[in-house]
Amino acid sequence: MQKFFQGRSSRLGLSFLSAAVIMSATSFDPVRAQVTTNNALPIGQGQKLIRVQAIYLKAADGSREFEELSFPFVLGYGVTNKLALFAIVPFLDRELEADGRRRGEFGLGDIQFLARYTVFQKNEKGRTFRVAPIVALKVPTGDDDETDGLGRLPQPLQLGSGSFDPSIGLVITRQTLKDSLSASLGYQFNTKANDFEFGDQATLDLAYKYRLFPKTLKSGFLFVGLESNLSWQDRNRVVGSVDANSGGTLLFLSPSVQYINQRFTLEGAIQIPVVQDLGGNALEPDIRLIIGGQINF
Amino acid sequence: MRTRLRLIPTTFIMLTSLWGIPETANAQIVQATTSIEGLTCPFCSFGAQKRLKKVGGVKDVKVDVNLGLATLFAGQGQSIDVQQIPDAVKKAGFVPDDIRVVAIGMVQDNSGQLYLQLRGQEQGLLLADADPTTSEKLRGFAGSGVEIEVTGAWNSASGGNSFQITPGGIQLL
Numbered sequence: 001m002q003k004f005f006q007g008r009s010s011r012l013g014l015s016f017l018s019a020a021v022i023m024s025a026t027s028f029d030p031v032r033a034q035v036t037t038n039n040a041l042p043i044g045q046g047q048k049l050i051r052v053q054a055i056y057l058k059a060a061d062g063s064r065e066f067e068e069l070s071f072p073f074v075l076g077y078g079v080t081n082k083l084a085l086f087a088i089v090p091f092l093d094r095e096l097e098a099d100g101r102r103r104g105e106f107g108l109g110d111i112q113f114l115a116r117y118t119v120f121q122k123n124e125k126g127r128t129f130r131v132a133p134i135v136a137l138k139v140p141t142g143d144d145d146e147t148d149g150l151g152r153l154p155q156p157l158q159l160g161s162g163s164f165d166p167s168i169g170l171v172i173t174r175q176t177l178k179d180s181l182s183a184s185l186g187y188q189f190n191t192k193a194n195d196f197e198f199g200d201q202a203t204l205d206l207a208y209k210y211r212l213f214p215k216t217l218k219s220g221f222l223f224v225g226l227e228s229n230l231s232w233q234d235r236n237r238v239v240g241s242v243d244a245n246s247g248g249t250l251l252f253l254s255p256s257v258q259y260i261n262q263r264f265t266l267e268g269a270i271q272i273p274v275v276q277d278l279g280g281n282a283l284e285p286d287i288r289l290i291i292g293g294q295i296n297f
Numbered sequence: 298m299r300t301r302l303r304l305i306p307t308t309f310i311m312l313t314s315l316w317g318i319p320e321t322a323n324a325q326i327v328q329a330t331t332s333i334e335g336l337t338c339p340f341c342s343f344g345a346q347k348r349l350k351k352v353g354g355v356k357d358v359k360v361d362v363n364l365g366l367a368t369l370f371a372g373q374g375q376s377i378d379v380q381q382i383p384d385a386v387k388k389a390g391f392v393p394d395d396i397r398v399v400a401i402g403m404v405q406d407n408s409g410q411l412y413l414q415l416r417g418q419e420q421g422l423l424l425a426d427a428d429p430t431t432s433e434k435l436r437g438f439a440g441s442g443v444e445i446e447v448t449g450a451w452n453s454a455s456g457g458n459s460f461q462i463t464p465g466g467i468q469l470l
Contacts, residue, residue, distance in 0.1 A: 041338070042335075042341060042344065042389070044344025044347065044348055044389035045348070046347070046388075047344040047347060078344070080388075081389065081390040121335070123334040123391065123392045124334055125332065125334055125336075126336070126337060126363075126365055128334075128335040128336075177337055177338075180337075180338075221338060260338055260340045262342055262343045262346070263340075264340075296343040296344075
């Protein structure tokens with residue numbers, strides 16, 4: 001979600017980039033067998049994986065244009081056959097153009113650490129159903145005090161939030177040799193830093209994918225899928241005051257494609273906003289494109 | 298001359314070490330195939346393959362996601378430690394099911410009890426409760442010095458060191 005408001009740093013007519021943009025860039029789900037949705041599939045004890053995506057986000061209206069290119073790297077490790085740990089290390093390049101001026105920054109964002117534990121599973125030949133809660137903590141590793149020729153960047157344009165933000169979630173996956181269905185529920189509690197507090201965020205992701213090729217199940221699998229990403233965000237607080245031009249609800253529909261073999265996956269998705277109910281004069285996202293892959297070792 | 302004898306698996310054959318030593322530690326198991334429940338995609342199967350490659354005596358592992366099977370192959374002159382297989386599958390995040398093995402040895406008769414003398418080992422695997430047809434064919438090999446290859450289901454008896462093999466075939470080497 002992206003939201004802009006005419007705030008304290010708007011002497012030159014620039015708008016703030018919304019908390020939702022930062023959330024979309026750094027609240028990254030760690031283990032997505034689907035492209036935009038978490039899943040509960042196992043990571044074996046001692047198994048490691050690396051996942052990376054390139055995510056392009058654009059939002060524009062007549063007077064403002066925001067673009068963000070983010071590269072979240074995910075490192076996953078199976079501590080036991082039920083407990084998996086993840087670290088999401090995002091690199092961000094975000095830029096806002098408004099009133100004839102461009103402001104932005106590139107660099108490391110806030111790193112998020114997650115733990116996922118399988119509490120229930122039912123397995124049969126060629127079929128599995130699993131439930132796993134997730135706890136996470138986003139730490140302020142990104143710069144939250146970047147400046148340019150116009151002074152300090154508005155908080156939503158900073159690479160980091162400056163705050164420690166915990167979150168909880170639950171993922172459920174039902175997968176067969178033919179198709180897969182996953183649901184992921186999450187809630188992030190955002191705390192205050194630099195007199196700025198992003199609104200808490202709740203998310204609900206659903207993903208269905210169907211295996212197209214090969215039917216003989218040799219080598220890799222090719223999937224097509226449809227995912228939905230619903231998020232709601234509370235209003236931001238600036239120096240204790242509620243920002244009316246923040247918060248709101250977004251729903252994306254995301255057709256996706258994935259190739260999966262034993263050692264690596266390749267994937268792509270287009271996130272199309274279908275519902276946008278944002279606060280005030282928030283800038284609504286136009287589209288988000290995702291490509292990526294992961295490797296086992 | 299190689300002769301392949303196909304037996305109908307109607308009963309289980311009990312295999313037990315004669316000297317009280319866990320027979321799986323010395324079992325001449327050259328191949329083992331385990332069923333895996335919960336295996337639904339190739340990327341997930343990597344973890345199972347990785348754990349199963351660490352099982353004692355294993356040189357290579359092939360996983361068939363479609364059939365939900367992993368086949369382990371022993372290294373030259375080595376024997377697969379079948380007892381480690383279920384734990385390896387669990388550590389990968391899946392559920393182990395039936396295991397079928399291929400074992401090599403010579404049939405011996407010890408006071409009426411048949412056992413499979415393992416290649417290069419003093420210990421053997423006791424063959425017990427065989428169906429009459431199977432027993433007769435195995436007894437025909439007893440004391441002949443001829444090595445045979447036995448295939449069948451492997452099932453660990455609860456709390457003990459004895460194992461059962463349902464013969465799916467006997468082959469002369």
